[in-house]
Structures are given as structure tokens and as C-alpha cells.
Amino acid sequence: MTNLGTQMRQYEESHPWITFLPKIDDIGYESWLLLGEALSKFDHLAGVPLQPHTAEELSRIFLSKGAHATTQIEGNTLSEEQVRLRVDHDLELPPSQEYLGQEIDNVVTGYNRIVDDVVQRHSLVLTVDRITEFNRIVLKDLTGPDDAPPGTIRTTSVVVGNHYRGAPAEDCAFLLDRLCQWLGDLRKETIATPLERPVAVLSAILAHLYIAWIHPFEDGNGRTARLVEYQLLLQAGAPTVAAHVLADHYNKTRSAYYKELRATSERPPYRVTGLIKYALQGLVDGLRQQIEEIQGQQLGVTWTNYVHEAFQEKTTPACTRQRQLVLDLPLKWTPKSSIRELTPQLALAYADRGEKAVTRDVNALEAMGLIVKAKRGVVTVVRPKVDALRAFMPLVATSS
Incomplete structure (x- = not known):
């Protein structure tokens, strides 16, 4: 060469x-x-x-x-x-x-x-x-x-x-x-x-x-x-x-x-x-x-919009607090007893309210289909129902 x-x-x-x-x-x-x-x-x-x-x-x-x-x-x-x-x-x-x-x-x-x-x-x-x-x-x-x-x-x-x-x-x-x-x-x-x-x-x-x-x-x-x-x-x-x-x-x-x-x-x-x-x-x-x-990232943005739409006609103080709760929940199981400590906003929202207020809000959000509630032993845990968004995504067959 x-x-x-x-x-x-x-x-x-x-x-x-x-x-x-x-x-x-x-x-x-x-x-x-x-x-x-x-x-x-x-x-x-x-x-x-x-x-x-x-x-x-x-x-x-x-x-x-x-x-x-x-x-x-x-x-x-x-x-x-x-x-x-x-x-x-x-x-x-x-x-x-x-x-x-x-x-x-x-x-x-x-x-x-x-x-x-x-x-x-x-x-x-x-x-x-x-x-x-x-x-x-x-x-x-x-x-x-x-x-x-x-x-x-x-x-x-x-x-x-x-x-x-x-x-x-x-x-x-x-x-x-x-x-x-x-x-x-x-x-x-x-x-x-x-x-x-x-x-x-x-x-x-x-x-x-x-x-x-x-x-x-x-x-x-x-x-x-x-x-x-x-x-x-x-x-x-x-x-x-x-x-x-x-x-x-x-x-x-x-x-x-x-x-x-x-x-x-x-x-x-x-x-x-x-x-x-x-x-x-x-x-x-x-x-x-x-x-x-x-x-x-996109799922998070879509979830936020979905939650805001769910509360579009709900403007009471309790609804405002519930919306804040579901938006602040991490995408994992969280003990219900820890909710008021998750963020400064939630700590302020529940500062003058007892545990019953948290329970009522969790039950309301579950009824709206925005969170899932389960038991881990004697502890109640919750997480946002982000999977609900998958119902609006294109269907894909899985191999069997």
C-alpha cells in the first residue's frame, strides 16, 4: 500500500x-x-x-x-x-x-x-x-x-x-x-x-x-x-x-x-x-x-392536567386541599399517616385539622378514581392512580 x-x-x-x-x-x-x-x-x-x-x-x-x-x-x-x-x-x-x-x-x-x-x-x-x-x-x-x-x-x-x-x-x-x-x-x-x-x-x-x-x-x-x-x-x-x-x-x-x-x-x-x-x-x-x-415527564404533565380537569367544577376549600394532596403524592405507596408531612403545602393545609380530615380526603379521592388505597399489615397506604391514564393510550398486544 x-x-x-x-x-x-x-x-x-x-x-x-x-x-x-x-x-x-x-x-x-x-x-x-x-x-x-x-x-x-x-x-x-x-x-x-x-x-x-x-x-x-x-x-x-x-x-x-x-x-x-x-x-x-x-x-x-x-x-x-x-x-x-x-x-x-x-x-x-x-x-x-x-x-x-x-x-x-x-x-x-x-x-x-x-x-x-x-x-x-x-x-x-x-x-x-x-x-x-x-x-x-x-x-x-x-x-x-x-x-x-x-x-x-x-x-x-x-x-x-x-x-x-x-x-x-x-x-x-x-x-x-x-x-x-x-x-x-x-x-x-x-x-x-x-x-x-x-x-x-x-x-x-x-x-x-x-x-x-x-x-x-x-x-x-x-x-x-x-x-x-x-x-x-x-x-x-x-x-x-x-x-x-x-x-x-x-x-x-x-x-x-x-x-x-x-x-x-x-x-x-x-x-x-x-x-x-x-x-x-x-x-x-x-x-x-x-x-x-x-x-x-410527559406522563407527569398529563397527570397534572387530568387532576385539574377532575376538579374543574370543585372549588370548595376541601376540594382545593384534596387536589393538592393528589398532586403532591409520589408515584409510590405512601403511608396515610405520613401525608401531612409530605410537603410544606400539605403541612399547612392540614395544620388545623385532625387525622379524620386526611381520611375523608383520601376516601373522596378514591371515590373520584384518583388514588388507590391498600393495606400493608395494619398500615393504610395510598398512591396516585396514574395507571388510569393508560386507558387513553393506544392498545398494544403483548406476546404470549
Whole structure:
């Protein structure tokens, strides 16, 4: 194999798996099925109307998950809860740990930069300059005086994880440029065809893989690769919340991630199909979970509207108190004796009333079909009858 006429580059001997020629047709029918499901779920998530505060909360949840995953897989020890606080500008760290927060800040800046470019319709063409800019972003204020400046393609040899050597330094700039050209060609070849979006998703996974193979920077390669992957997923039609799923998957299944990554370069024929299937399965699993969470949010909104409609003609103080009670009940069995302590609103509503008032309200709500009452030993427990809403949902047959 040769490039540029008869000139042989060093990576062709040292890294023969870097070919820019994976046969997409060979990924297997299971991966194609997963691709179809992923794209369908992208469209599902993108078309779901949410209340503004719900949409904002979900965006921040999954931004935090993405930032946590992207940095934790590289060794950041902050918990997901701490990352969420940092995203909300509400986490102060001691000086010795501030670099951990800076890593989070940088990755969030990278994600937001990409989203801003989408919103403002800036060019999303993947170039060497764009990849080096991502590296500058993720390494901002994290390098020492003896380190190469962020965004600088390395000039020395590197070993990754004590077993994998990055591509020869003299070939890194060439390989990054070749990667950008190759991905651009794939996009041009499939644009306006049924393969456009499936190939775009595959391109995101392959771009991540090739940056891991090339390892073009002294530091921040993994975070840079995941920003590239995030951008390409957005270009494939993934909503912003869904584009964080792959990073979260890699982090949660880290041993499998490294195993599949190693398998692509350990021995001929250097197949990438295993990594692709692993990534697509994680993507689909994560999307299913996101849809379940959003369905739960929607069910809660629908339940609230259903309860308000049930009380539309009921305006007495007792009815107002009963409506508050059913809306404040959690979606689990709650001892009747604990009702007045559930929320400050209920504590105030029952402050001057005895236990009989709670019993009357529970019985009234049961008669309205809004709660279910049961016995657990000698304890009476209640929960909202949210299942009543399923009567209004499309009928689906179950397999037997």
C-alpha cells in the first residue's frame, strides 16, 4: 500500500490498520438494524414537545452526564452530582482540585461552542483547524510550561495506556488532514441518499476511532475525539441531549470500550465492526432510556392536567386541599399517616385539622378514581392512580 505515488509513509508500516477504507457494507445486519433504530429515536426525541422548564432541565442533566463521562474516562474524579453543580456554577473546589473543575468547564465550553455554531448556522465542516481548536478548548489552563501548547500537533512519539503507540509524529498532520478529507468524501457521496444519515452516524464513531488511533496531540486526545463525535452526531440529526449518549456509554462500560478499541489494531485483518456494533448498541440503549425519562415527564404533565380537569367544577376549600394532596403524592405507596408531612403545602393545609380530615380526603379521592388505597399489615397506604391514564393510550398486544 502506498500514498502520494510511490512514496511510503512511516505509518503505513507501523500502523497498517489506518487505511481510511473500512467497508461499511460489512458492518453486519445487526448494526444496520441498530442504526435504523437510533435514527428513528433521534427523530422521536427531536419531535417531542416539552414544557420549557422540563426541556431546560433535561438539557442540563444530559450536558452534565456528557461532561462527566468525557472527563471521567480520562481520570477526572468528580462525581456526576459534583459535575452538575459545576455546570450550574455552584461548585467551589480547593486549589489543589481546581484543575478537575477546569476540565469540566473546558469540555462544557466545547459542547456549547458546537451548539452555538449549529444555532448560528456557522460552518461545521470538519477540518484540521477545527480539530486543533477543540484541543485548545479542552486543554485551556491545564498545561504546564514544559508542555506543548494546546492545539499543537505533537512532534514526539507517545505511548497510550502502556501498550499502544500513537501514529508516527511526522505523519500526524497528514493523517488528520486525510481523516477530514475522507469524512468529507463520505458525506458528499451519500448526501441526499438513504445512506446519508446512517453514514453520518458511522462517521461519528469512526472519527472517534481514528483520532484515538492517530493520537495527534500530547494530551486531550480522548476529549477532543468526543467533541468531534458530538459534532458529527448533531450533523446526523441527533438532538443535543442524544448526542451525549455515546460518551456516557463509553464511560459506563469502560472495560468493554478499551477491549473493543484494542481489538481494532491488535491483529489482522484489523476489523472495526465489533467496535461499531458495541457503540451502536450503547447508543440505542441510551436513547431508549432517554425516551423512557421523557415519557415519564410527559406522563407527569398529563397527570397534572387530568387532576385539574377532575376538579374543574370543585372549588370548595376541601376540594382545593384534596387536589393538592393528589398532586403532591409520589408515584409510590405512601403511608396515610405520613401525608401531612409530605410537603410544606400539605403541612399547612392540614395544620388545623385532625387525622379524620386526611381520611375523608383520601376516601373522596378514591371515590373520584384518583388514588388507590391498600393495606400493608395494619398500615393504610395510598398512591396516585396514574395507571388510569393508560386507558387513553393506544392498545398494544403483548406476546404470549
